[in-house]
Amino acid sequence: MSILTGQICIVTGAGQGLGRAIALEMSREGAVPVLIDRNPETLEQLAGEIVRAGGICSHHSFDVTDYDAYSRAISEIVKRHGRIDTLVNNAGINPATRSILDDTLEEWRRTIAVNLEAVYMGSKLVAPVMAAQHGGRIIHISSIQGFASSGLCGSYNAAKGALIAYTKSMAVELAPYNILVNAVAPGFMVTPMSVVNGVDETTTPEFIDWYIDKRKIPLGRSGQPEDVAGTVVFLASNYCRYMTGQLLVVDGGLMSTF
Numbered sequence: 001m002s003i004l005t006g007q008i009c010i011v012t013g014a015g016q017g018l019g020r021a022i023a024l025e026m027s028r029e030g031a032v033p034v035l036i037d038r039n040p041e042t043l044e045q046l047a048g049e050i051v052r053a054g055g056i057c058s059h060h061s062f063d064v065t066d067y068d069a070y071s072r073a074i075s076e077i078v079k080r081h082g083r084i085d086t087l088v089n090n091a092g093i094n095p096a097t098r099s100i101l102d103d104t105l106e107e108w109r110r111t112i113a114v115n116l117e118a119v120y121m122g123s124k125l126v127a128p129v130m131a132a133q134h135g136g137r138i139i140h141i142s143s144i145q146g147f148a149s150s151g152l153c154g155s156y157n158a159a160k161g162a163l164i165a166y167t168k169s170m171a172v173e174l175a176p177y178n179i180l181v182n183a184v185a186p187g188f189m190v191t192p193m194s195v196v197n198g199v200d201e202t203t204t205p206e207f208i209d210w211y212i213d214k215r216k217i218p219l220g221r222s223g224q225p226e227d228v229a230g231t232v233v234f235l236a237s238n239y240c241r242y243m244t245g246q247l248l249v250v251d252g253g254l255m256s257t258f
């Protein structure tokens with residue numbers, strides 16, 4: 001039996017990586033994914049894939065930091081689908097690794113805008129819809145970098161850490177409306193984001209030696225997008241109904257060892 005049958009589930013950053021896997025898994029579980037991404041080509045490809053597999057979806061291409069565009073899209077989604085069951089705040093960027101000694105205010109602002117402020121915007125736009133229907137799920141994709149740092153990504157760390165705190169606040173504020181708010185913290189995932197300067201950081205000899213061969217990741221492998229998708233589907237489903245304000249860490253055990 002499908003566990004999300006007929007549910008309207010918005011996924012931001014759906015064009016590739018984790019968002020794409022989340023949307024596909026939600027569709028396989030019977031949901032109607034509403035795909036959002038700034039890249040129209042990857043969105044079209046994914047929408048075609050979902051439809052060819054027998055699913056239903058809609059898609060909207062805009063930059064999630066554009067509040068007016070976001071607001072128009074939510075209005076269209078409500079008009080078309082009549083409700084919103086889940087919002088997955090997944091769109092994110094992890095810019096060039098630089099320390100506070102040589103990064104720029106512009107880079108800081110852009111990272112905070114995409115990874116944190118846009119999460120506020122999307123949540124602010126869907127929360128009244130969910131409150132009116134007396135139920136919904138908001139799921140933030142944070143990161144293990146929200147509570148530990150590999151260094152040289154301060155703005156990303158700050159945004160992802162703030163998301164964990166904001167999950168708690170939103171969970172308390174929205175509980176009276178039966179809106180559950182939870183977060184997921186992935187570890188090292190194999191996605192286009194893991195490619196830094198043309199090199200997939202999860203395949204370098206140093207990475208393999210430390211994280212895989214020496215079992216710094218106890219499960220002995222990097223994460224695949226599907227590993228996160230399953231967790232998000234659980235949080236969106238009725239199997240998760242008495243849990244809110246929580247962070248689920250999906251990292252192969254990385255943060256459980258030292």
Ligand SMILES: NC(=O)c1ccc[n+]([C@@H]2O[C@H](COP(=O)([O-])OP(=O)(O)OC[C@H]3O[C@@H](n4cnc5c(N)ncnc54)[C@H](O)[C@@H]3O)[C@@H](O)[C@H]2O)c1
Binds near residue numbers: 062094141142193
């Ligand atoms: N890959 C990892 O190892 C990892 C680990 C922990 C957390 N995360 C988080 O998971 C989420 C997804 O990461 P990913 O690895 O799939 O990244 P990715 O770069 O592969 O994909 C991100 C998607 O978001 C879209 N996007 C980015 N900025 C946008 C904007 N302003 N407006 C609309 N769309 C935008 C991109 O076009 C892209 O399709 C991010 O929030 C990321 O921080 C990733």
